Amino acid sequence: MKPLTRLNGSAWTKIPFAFVIESIAHIQPRYYSISSSSLSEKQTVHVTAVVENENYPNVDHNVTGVVTNLLLNIAVKQNKTDLALVQHYDLDGPRNKFSHFKLPVHIRRSTFKLPSNPATPIIMIGPGTGIAPFRGFIREKVQQKANGIEKLVGRFI
Numbered sequence: 001m002k003p004l005t006r007l008n009g010s011a012w013t014k015i016p017f018a019f020v021i022e023s024i025a026h027i028q029p030r031y032y033s034i035s036s037s038s039l040s041e042k043q044t045v046h047v048t049a050v051v052e053n054e055n056y057p058n059v060d061h062n063v064t065g066v067v068t069n070l071l072l073n074i075a076v077k078q079n080k081t082d083l084a085l086v087q088h089y090d091l092d093g094p095r096n097k098f099s100h101f102k103l104p105v106h107i108r109r110s111t112f113k114l115p116s117n118p119a120t121p122i123i124m125i126g127p128g129t130g131i132a133p134f135r136g137f138i139r140e141k142v143q144q145k146a147n148g149i150e151k152l153v154g155r156f157i
């Protein structure tokens with residue numbers, strides 16, 4: 001096997017810990033459809049996610065999704081719910097170093113929009129997108145009704 005070399009060509013006799021850490025690939029972002037409506041949730045954004053937890057033949061442990069299980073851990077901690085966790089994350093980190101850590105989230109402007117006239121009927125078909133964006137649309141329609149434009153809101157079928 002070819003020895004690992006420094007940039008100047010000399011061989012490393014020991015692998016520096018920093019090299020090992022820097023060699024680990026950054027975690028990739030995960031994308032989620034916004035499942036809330038800015039009309040009803042003015043300060044928050046909801047996501048609706050399936051927590052990945054698969055049982056494969058010939059694999060002796062459940063294969064879990066990294067981010068959906070992290071989100072579930074955060075939800076359980078923040079909302080103090082007793083949902084069962086399959087994957088436990090130490091959210092506070094060693095010596096509580098991450099206790100004030102905030103999850104990095106970037107929001108992209110959506111091109112997926114309701115018709116501007118609330119009376120226009122819509123048919124919602126999920127071509128593999130899941131239910132998330134439609135939950136947002138339904139919340140928008142419910143809020144439009146609550147705001148008193150009931151007669152203008154298209155029928156729910």
Ligand SMILES: Cc1cc2nc3c(=O)[nH]c(=O)nc-3n(C[C@H](O)[C@H](O)[C@H](O)COP(=O)(O)OP(=O)(O)OC[C@H]3O[C@@H](n4cnc5c(N)ncnc54)[C@H](O)[C@@H]3O)c2cc1C
Binds near residue numbers: 052063068132
């Ligand atoms: C535009 C867009 C919108 C999206 N919107 C939503 C949304 O609204 N809601 C939603 O739930 N998802 C949505 N997704 C999917 C989402 O981005 C994630 O891919 C999904 O939540 C899984 O992320 P994870 O980190 O939990 O799983 P990962 O850790 O990325 O794992 C992905 C899958 O691979 C399996 N896996 C991991 N390791 C192995 C292995 N060694 N062998 C076999 N299988 C393995 C896991 O069990 C899991 O099922 C969207 C994706 C896109 C591109």
